[in-house]
Amino acid sequence: MKGVLKYITKAGVGFQHSLxxxxxxxxxxxxYEDEKLNTPVTDIEQPTTDLDIYIDxxxxxxxxxxxxYRYDEKFVDPGQQVAPPKLEVVxxxxxxxxxxxxxxxxxxxxxxxxxxxxxxxxxxxxGGLIYNGDGxxxxxxxxxxxxxxxxxxxSIDVNDEEWLLRQLHTVYHEFAHIVHQNNKLxxxxxxISAEGYTSAGSWFNLSDDDALKRGxxxxxxxxxxxxxxxxxxxxYMAEKDFFDDYINLEENCITAACSDRNAGRILILQKLxxxxxxxxxxxxxxxxxxxxxxxxxx
Numbered sequence: 001m002k003g004v005l006k007y008i009t010k011a012g013v014g015f016q017h018s019l020x021x022x023x024x025x026x027x028x029x030x031x032y033e034d035e036k037l038n039t040p041v042t043d044i045e046q047p048t049t050d051l052d053i054y055i056d057x058x059x060x061x062x063x064x065x066x067x068x069y070r071y072d073e074k075f076v077d078p079g080q081q082v083a084p085p086k087l088e089v090v091x092x093x094x095x096x097x098x099x100x101x102x103x104x105x106x107x108x109x110x111x112x113x114x115x116x117x118x119x120x121x122x123x124x125x126x127g128g129l130i131y132n133g134d135g136x137x138x139x140x141x142x143x144x145x146x147x148x149x150x151x152x153x154x155s156i157d158v159n160d161e162e163w164l165l166r167q168l169h170t171v172y173h174e175f176a177h178i179v180h181q182n183n184k185l186x187x188x189x190x191x192i193s194a195e196g197y198t199s200a201g202s203w204f205n206l207s208d209d210d211a212l213k214r215g216x217x218x219x220x221x222x223x224x225x226x227x228x229x230x231x232x233x234x235x236y237m238a239e240k241d242f243f244d245d246y247i248n249l250e251e252n253c254i255t256a257a258c259s260d261r262n263a264g265r266i267l268i269l270q271k272l273x274x275x276x277x278x279x280x281x282x283x284x285x286x287x288x289x290x291x292x293x294x295x296x297x298x
Contacts, residue, residue: 083128107293110284122147140170176233183282190225215267
């Protein structure tokens with residue numbers, strides 16, 4: 001089972017997110033409710049190079065994370081092709097993961113223990129994007145909760161906001177699922193914007209504006225309460241303008257469209273407050289502290 005991040009490149013399909021991705025949309029395909037992120041690591045190769053030794057000491061032994069940077073076709077679906085990662089980008093990608101993910105949790109009270117308990121057992125690097133037959137481009141995946149795959153690592157540039165936020169959305173979204181997987185959703189969370197959820201396979205027909213009016217931070221959030229939950233957390237942690245885009249009401253609202261967007265923002269605020277309360281109660285971690293830690297690095 002696989003969670004997938006995709007670009008939609010076909011005209012008229014998907015949604016726009018102008019802040020992050022200009023005219024290219026990002027779609028998140030389902031992660032699964034029974035995913036567990038603490039699956040033991042297996043088949044760890046004996047370190048033979050300086051890079052392997054670094055990985056062994058700082059990821060395998062320290063957190064139980066195997067890092068797969070040598071290309072293997074088993075990491076893509078049959079028929080898919082993707083460029084392998086360049087050797088020189090592996091260490092910078094590891095530094096990025098350390099800085100923007102691991103240290104974010106280590107910075108906050110209770111975060112390090114939580115990270116160590118639920119971190120996935122495997123990280124995979126792919127050099128390029130995965131181009132699919134339907135016109136989409138896969139950005140990243142999470143397989144059965146035990147593996148997170150980062151694509152397009154050969155383009156690494158932490159000063160490129162679009163590239164960096166694609167990676168952060170991938171990892172923050174997937175790691176957010178562990179909360180509801182282990183502690184369920186907040187009470188009555190799915191009822192806050194119950195009428196806004198879409199039928200299976202239709203969420204990608206919505207625009208960002210459509211989603212906002214329904215009370216969601218993205219079209220993909222409308223696909224299920226679980227994805228709604230993970231999307232809010234990912235957007236909250238990664239986006240500096242979250243409050244301006246999704247919470248703060250537009251002033252001098254005289255059109256129906258403006259009123260509908262503000263109504264959606266009110267629903268998002270209700271869900272965010274519900275998530276923060278549940279997150280603190282179930283994990284012992286203050287989501288506001290995580291956001292501060294994450295944004296301090298951007």
